[in-house]
Structure formats: structure tokens, C-alpha cells
Amino acid sequence: MIRPLHRHARLLSRLEVTAPAVLLAAYVLLSFTYLTRDALTFDELGHLTSGFSSWNERDHRLFPQNGQFPKRWATLPLLMTGIVMPSTNQEEWWNSDLDRFGHQFLYETGNDLETILLLARTMIVGIGVLMGLVVFAWSNYLFGRAGACVSLALYTFSPAVLAHGRLATSDMTAGLMFLVVLHCLWGLLHTITIPRLLFCALAAGLLLSSKMSGLLIFPIAALLIGLRLVRGLPLRVELPWHSRVIRKTIWQFACLSAVAMVVTTGAVVMIWAFYNFRYSAFRKYVDGRDRFYRGDSIDSMTEGTAAGPAIRMARNMKLLPESYLVGLSHVVSHSRAHPAFMNGHYNRRGWVRFFPYVVLVKTPLPVFAIAALAVWAAVAPSITRSAPRQGLGRRTDWLVRDRYRTAPLWAFLAIYWAVALRVHLSIGERHVLPTYPAAFILCGIAGRWIRDRDWLRTVALLAALAWLAVEVVRICPCYLSYFNQLAGGPRLGYAHLVDSSLDWGQDLLRLRQWLNEQGETNEASGPVYLAYFGSGDPARCGIRATLLPGYLDWREEIDFQKLRPGTYCISATVLQSVYSMAFGPWNGEYEQLYRRRAAQIAALYGTSVPLKKIREGRSTPREQTIYEFEQLRLARLCAYLRRREPDDRVAYSILVYHVSNDELQLALGRDQ
Numbered sequence: 001m002i003r004p005l006h007r008h009a010r011l012l013s014r015l016e017v018t019a020p021a022v023l024l025a026a027y028v029l030l031s032f033t034y035l036t037r038d039a040l041t042f043d044e045l046g047h048l049t050s051g052f053s054s055w056n057e058r059d060h061r062l063f064p065q066n067g068q069f070p071k072r073w074a075t076l077p078l079l080m081t082g083i084v085m086p087s088t089n090q091e092e093w094w095n096s097d098l099d100r101f102g103h104q105f106l107y108e109t110g111n112d113l114e115t116i117l118l119l120a121r122t123m124i125v126g127i128g129v130l131m132g133l134v135v136f137a138w139s140n141y142l143f144g145r146a147g148a149c150v151s152l153a154l155y156t157f158s159p160a161v162l163a164h165g166r167l168a169t170s171d172m173t174a175g176l177m178f179l180v181v182l183h184c185l186w187g188l189l190h191t192i193t194i195p196r197l198l199f200c201a202l203a204a205g206l207l208l209s210s211k212m213s214g215l216l217i218f219p220i221a222a223l224l225i226g227l228r229l230v231r232g233l234p235l236r237v238e239l240p241w242h243s244r245v246i247r248k249t250i251w252q253f254a255c256l257s258a259v260a261m262v263v264t265t266g267a268v269v270m271i272w273a274f275y276n277f278r279y280s281a282f283r284k285y286v287d288g289r290d291r292f293y294r295g296d297s298i299d300s301m302t303e304g305t306a307a308g309p310a311i312r313m314a315r316n317m318k319l320l321p322e323s324y325l326v327g328l329s330h331v332v333s334h335s336r337a338h339p340a341f342m343n344g345h346y347n348r349r350g351w352v353r354f355f356p357y358v359v360l361v362k363t364p365l366p367v368f369a370i371a372a373l374a375v376w377a378a379v380a381p382s383i384t385r386s387a388p389r390q391g392l393g394r395r396t397d398w399l400v401r402d403r404y405r406t407a408p409l410w411a412f413l414a415i416y417w418a419v420a421l422r423v424h425l426s427i428g429e430r431h432v433l434p435t436y437p438a439a440f441i442l443c444g445i446a447g448r449w450i451r452d453r454d455w456l457r458t459v460a461l462l463a464a465l466a467w468l469a470v471e472v473v474r475i476c477p478c479y480l481s482y483f484n485q486l487a488g489g490p491r492l493g494y495a496h497l498v499d500s501s502l503d504w505g506q507d508l509l510r511l512r513q514w515l516n517e518q519g520e521t522n523e524a525s526g527p528v529y530l531a532y533f534g535s536g537d538p539a540r541c542g543i544r545a546t547l548l549p550g551y552l553d554w555r556e557e558i559d560f561q562k563l564r565p566g567t568y569c570i571s572a573t574v575l576q577s578v579y580s581m582a583f584g585p586w587n588g589e590y591e592q593l594y595r596r597r598a599a600q601i602a603a604l605y606g607t608s609v610p611l612k613k614i615r616e617g618r619s620t621p622r623e624q625t626i627y628e629f630e631q632l633r634l635a636r637l638c639a640y641l642r643r644r645e646p647d648d649r650v651a652y653s654i655l656v657y658h659v660s661n662d663e664l665q666l667a668l669g670r671d672q
Contacts, residue, residue: 019149024132027156031125031166034477036114039508040106042500043169045535048120049102051075056085058276059283061096061292064327065334068274069177069209070170073127074120081119083111094286096293099535099552107540120168128165131176132156135437138183139444142405147447153465154367154440157472159482161437164430166479170211175434177207181217182408182438185263189228191236192259201263205270212331213434216416223411225256231404271324281323292326301329305336339583340426341576343496346584350426355417358429361487361496364471366464371439373461374446409438428500480506481652490652494572498533503572503653505534510651511569512543518567525658526566531634532654533571533579545569549634551579558609560601560626563633563668565661568641572653575638581628582635594636597629598669633668640667 043066050063051071056079060068086104087093093101106113135155140148155161164171184200207214235246235255246252275281282290298315302308311329314320340350342357351357403410416435425431449457475482475490481502483493493502515528531548532538538547539554547555551574577583582590609623619627641657648656659667 017145020136020152023149023152023156024129027132027162027165028125028129030156030162030472030476031128035121035125035166036117037477037509038166038506039510039534039541040113040117040536041167041169041504041506042533042535043504044117044120044167045102045106046098047071047168047170048075048078048116049098049105052078052083052105053085054274055079057088057283059088060275060281060321060323061290062098062101064281064292064323065212065330066170066327067174067208067210067212067214069206070124070168070173070211072274073173074123074168077119077123078116081115083116084109094289095291098293102535103537103554107537117168121166124168124172125166127172127176128161131165131172131179131437134176134179134183135441138179139441139447142441143444143447144451145447146450147444150370150447150450150461150465151440151444153468154370154443155437157364157465157468158367158436158440159364159472159475159479160362160429160433162472163479163482164433169430171430171433174207174211174214175437177203177210177214178217178412178434179437181207182220182412185217185221185224186408188259188263189224189235189256190233191238192255193238194240197259197262198266201266202270204263204267205273208267209271209274212328213416213431215328216419220408220411220415221260223415224408225253225260227404227407227411228256229253268320271320275321275323279318279322281321281326296326296330298325298329301326301333305332307332335423335425338425338427339578341498341573341578342426346578347426348424348583350424352421354426355420355429355432358432358497358501361483362429362501363484364468364482365484365486366467366471369464370446370461370468371443373449373457373464374443376457377445377448406442409442412438428504429497430500478507478651480504491649493652494575494655498573498576498578503533505532505536505571507651507653508532508534508536508538508541508543511538511654512541514648514650514656515543515545527564528567528569529563531568531570531574531638533573549580549631550574553611555611557611558626558630560605560607560609560630562605563637563664565659565664568637568657568659569650570638570641570655570657572655574634575642575655577635577638580635580638581631586636586639590632590635594629594632597625597632600625601629637664637667 046063052075136148136152139151181203184203188196188200235252337348340347481490483490487496528545530545532550537554609626613619614627646655647658
């Protein structure tokens with residue numbers, strides 16, 4: 001008769017065999033669930049338009065701040081579907097006006113937006129599956145099959161991974177390439193072969209072409225080379241014409257420096273390949289006509305920055321393509337200052353504590369429990385139950401044994417987070433997303449409890465994983481809006497974080513469904529107003545509402561009218577006045593300006609103001625007055641509404657308020 005302990009052990013062994021396939025299937029299922037029900041998110045307009053124009057026009061003026069590889073990968077299937085580009089013989093193209101040209105591409109040329117999103121997002125889901133395989137394989141190498149299953153489960157049921165792993169943006173691709181380069185580089189630092197050298201150069205080129213944060217691989221590589229030399233292990237060189245073992249540190253350093261130069265050169269060649277081996281971003285440049293958006297230049301964006309001299313030197317020597325250098329300059333510029341919101345606080349230079357706070361409130365609580373079990377497994381020496389049978393009756397300290405093998409992951413996490421804490425770009429969890437898979441791999445050490453057959457801790461581990469799965473299924477498919485119980489759940493997410501941590505424009509189609517379900521109720525309660533944050537076009541998504549100032553603002557003109565009691569649907573980012581001209585809390589300065597403008601517009605109701613004139617700086621003083629008053633009026637209304645609970649929510653990122661006449665007068669004044 002089989003003892004119960006052995007029966008449980010056999011069951012766990014079978015689970016270890018089947019779990020990887022089940023988890024990857026679950027990842028695909030969760031990713032594809034209502035894949036096109038998420039509306040066009042903010043950065044997808046740029047990625048899709050820029051990627052397709054790079055293929056179709058071989059021109060790289062649009063959206064240079066994000067790498068070519070993710071954009072081209074996502075838009076590759078569009079080349080075979082009859083998708084067409086808008087005419088390039090227009091000002092929007094010559095001026096690199098991504099927003100307007102992208103709007104034409106997605107909404108005005110007859111292209112099917114749903115098909116575009118389905119194909120592009122499917123390509124990114126494929127990236128997510130590949131990353132899951134890398135997470136499993138690396139954790140399996142470090143901690144065995146049980147640990148690999150734990151790591152893959154954490155990856156599969158990560159709300160952040162699922163949220164961005166179904167969007168046509170660059171974050172998932174950058175995360176994958178970081179892992180691949182780290183693995184290739186670590187192997188190359190121990191055994192040098194031609195295939196390893198070529199593959200590492202290829203992976204490094206793809207990483208640097210994925211996102212500007214890929215440049216962090218250079219300090220990471222320097223740290224790994226230092227750790228490698230300090231360790232003092234022999235270096236094997238296996239070339240077709242020569243094979244030897246190098247033991248002296250000075251010769252190892254010389255050899256690894258040469259390897260770094262070869263890999264860097266190969267990566268630079270890869271970057272040039274994505275830009276068609278052409279320096280100019282413009283395929284057909286006409287002096288005085290073609291320019292980057294708003295006249296941005298490398299000089300203007302890097303003035304006074306530490307990286308400025310290096311970027312300008314690369315420009316002068318044409319070491320890298322123009323578009324790449326302009327994109328890098330853009331990232332450097334925006335990393336110095338950017339409007340940010342966190343838990344009721346506002347800042348234009350961000351906070352050191354921002355990303356730790358993001359992790360605290362957006363990470364499911366069971367992940368913290370599993371991380372605690374992993375730390376316990378790492379530091380607590382024990383004797384395995386199988387030790388007497390295997391002749392291994394000795395204490396095993398997992399932390400000491402595995403710390404060198406895990407060095408690439410720790411080096412990556414240390415440097416990436418050190419930089420993340422110092423930059424002034426406190427806007428979204430996605431900026432630290434590439435570090436999550438590395439952390440999940442390290443948490444695989446918790447699988448030790450399964451392998452050691454420590455049933456009490458095994459049950460705790462499996463219970464935490466089950467809890468994690470339930471958390472994700474409950475929020476499905478609104479993964480981007482996930483907040484844990486410490487933050488009060490997703491219903492209170494808007495009080496903690498906005499922008500791409502919660503509200504990236506993804507719920508526009510759900511708002512349409514909500515409005516349709518309300519039916520006559522809305523008509524009876526007054527007009528519907530919408531202040532939307534995102535790149536989707538509400539009118540072209542079938543939403544019948546009076547549009548208030550949004551970001552982006554797709555209205556052709558301001559039809560300036562008094563606001564009436566009714567239903568106000570306001571995106572969380574707009575509600576918190578993050579990108580408003582009245583940035584932050586309403587204050588005395590804003591109030592004075594509001595009152596001055598209010599005194600000037602009494603006779604201007606019913607006036608129409610073309611927004612194009614405002615954007616191009618050609619507006620008259622009267623038109624500018626209307627524009628500023630409308631912005632201030634919305635900010636004052638939002639300041640009032642922030643003091644009370646929403647009456648309803650549309651998938652957590654769009655807040656709904658039923659505003660009465662009395663409330664409107666309190667919020668805006670009796671005459672507005």
C-alpha cells in the first residue's frame with residue numbers, strides 16, 4: 001500500500017510536468033479575453049502609426065522616442081491586410097504631427113481599427129508567451145521544475161504583465177529582450193564561442209532598438225564583468241581555429257573587453273538596420289518643410305543635461321541614426337521633469353518613493369506572501385527529507401549556493417531600480433515592468449518547499465498561488481486598473497495613481513456600452529458630458545456626449561456653451577487635473593484667473609472656436625480667452641467633484657457623476 005505522503009509526492013510530480021503547459025495556456029486565454037474590448041490606449045496610436053510608416057514609407061520621423069523593434073514587430077501583419085497610409089503630401093506629415101496623422105491613419109482612411117488592434121496586439125501576446133518560456137527555463141535552471149512552475153505562475157497571473165502584454169506598446173518587448181541579453185551575456189562571459197557572440201550581439205541590438213532604457217545594459221554588463229573577474233573562474237575560449245582556457249585576470253579582462261566591443265559593434269549595426277542604414281530620419285527631406293514635431297531638436301532637448309554632450313557628439317559624428325538620437329534626447333528631456341500625481345500629491349519632478357509606492361499598491365498581496373516564502377527558502381538552511389536516501393545528509397544553504405548563478409538578475413534589478421528611483425518620470429507602473437520577470441524568476445526559490453516536501457509551507461505556497469489566480473480572474477479583463485486591498489481595491493485606484501497605472505484610455509468602448517445600457521435614464525437626467533484621457537476618438541467610437549476638454553482633444557472646434565446639470569463622465573487622469581493648465585489642487589491663483597476669465601466671457605456663449613487655431617498659436621485674444629476659461633472651468637469642476645464619491649464607475653478608470661443644478665452652481669458659480 002502506498003503511504004499518503006508518497007501519494008501526495010506523486011501528485012506534485014505530475015503537477016510539475018503538466019503545470020507549465022496549463023499556465024502558458026492560461027496566459028494566452030487571459031490575454032485574449034476581450035482583447036479588442038480595450039479601446040485604443042494612449043501610446044498605441046504612436047506605436048501603430050510610426051511602425052507602419054517605417055515599413056510603408058521607410059521614414060522615421062514619427063514617435064522617435066520609442067524603439068523601432070516593437071513598433072515594426074507589432075505592425076508586421078498589417079502589411080498583408082490592405083491597410084493604407086494617409087497621404088504624406090500634407091502639413092501633418094511634414095510637421096511630424098503624430099496625433100493628427102495617427103488619427104487619420106486609424107479613423108479617417110477607411111482602415112478597420114478593430115482589425116489593426118487585433119493583429120498588432122496578437123503579436124505582443126506572442127512576445128508575452130516567449131517571455132513566459134524564458135522565465136520558466138531560467139528558473140528551472142536555477143531552482144528545478146518546482147521553482148520554475150512557481151515563477152511561471154507568478155508571471156502568468158501578474159496583472160501588470162497581463163495588462164501590458166495585450167497592448168501594442170514597447171514595454172513587454174523591452175522586458176523580454178532584457179532577459180534574453182542577460183542570459184546570453186552571462187553565458188558569454190564564461191565561455192566565448194562564435195555562435196554565442198553573434199547571438200548576444202543580435203539580442204543586444206534588439207534590446208537597444210526596443211526602448212531607450214535598453215541603454216542600461218551597458219552599466220549592467222560592466223558590473224557583471226567586474227563580478228566575473230572577482231570570482232576568478234577560468235575563462236574558456238572555443239573558436240573554430242583556437243581553443244584555450246584563460247586563467248590570469250589581466251588576460252581575462254582584455255579578452256572580455258574585446259568581446260564587449262564586438263557585441264556593441266554588432267548591436268549598433270542592428271540599430272542602423274532598423275533605420276534602413278540611413279542617418280536622416282526623413283526619407284525625402286525638403287529644407288524648410290520637414291521637421292520633427294513642434295520643432296524639437298537634439299540641441300534644444302539636451303541643453304543643460306549630463307547626457308547632452310555625448311548625444312551631440314554622436315550626432316556630429318553620425319554614430320547613430322538621427323531618429324534614434326532625437327528619440328533619446330526626448331527621453332532625456334522628459335526624464336528631467338514631468339507632471340505627476342500620487343495619492344493626492346502633485347509634483348513636476350516626481351518622487352523617489354513613486355515606484356516603490358506603485359509596487360506596494362498594485363502588486364497582489366499573495367505575491368508578497370510568495371516573496372516572503374522565497375526569502376525564507378533562501379536563508380533557512382535545512383536537511384531535505386530525501387537526504388538520507390540520497391546520501392546527502394548535510395545542511396544546504398540555497399542563498400550561498402545560488403547567489404553567483406543569480407548574479408545577472410540581481411545586477412539588473414539593482415541598476416534598473418537605482419536609475420528608476422532617480423529619474424523624474426513618475427507616471428506609470430510600466431516603467432518598472434521589465435524588472436518583474438527577473439523578480440519572478442528569483443521567487444522560484446520558493447519551490448524548494450515543494451522539492452523538500454515541506455508540506456506545511458507547500459500548502460501555504462499553493463494557497464497563495466490560488467489566491468493570486470482568483471485575484472486576476474476577478475479583475476479580468478481590466479488588468480490595468482488592478483489595485484490591491486491595501487489601496488482599497490480598484491474602486492479607489494483613482495485616488496492613488498492615474499495615467500498608465502490606471503487610466504490609459506482603455507475603457508472608452510466600455511463607456512459606450514455603459515451609456516447604451518443606461519438608455520432613457522440618461523436622457524431623463526440631462527445631457528451627458530465626457531472629459532476623456534486617451535488617444536481614442538469618442539465620437540468615432542459611437543459615444544453620444546458633449547465633449548469637454550480632454551487629452552488628447554479631438555474636437556474640431558469649441559462650441560462654447562454653459563454647462564447644464566447632467567451626467568459627467570470624467571477620466572481619472574482628467575479628474576485629478578494632472579495635465580490641465582490648472583495643474584494640481586485648485587488654489588488662489590487659479591481662482592483669480594478663473595474669475596477674470598469668467599468676467600470676460602459673459603457675452604461669448606454660443607461662440608465657436610476652431611481648436612486648430614489654438615494649437616497652431618493663431619488664435620485671437622477672444623478665442624484664447626474662451627479656451628482658457630473652458631480649461632479652468634473643467635479644472636474647478638473636477639476640484640469640486642474630487643471631494644465626493646463618484647455615483648458610478650466605468651471599469652474603474654472613468655468616473656461618473658450625476659451633477660445637479662445646485663452642485664453645478666457650487667462648483668462653478670451661479671452664472672457659469
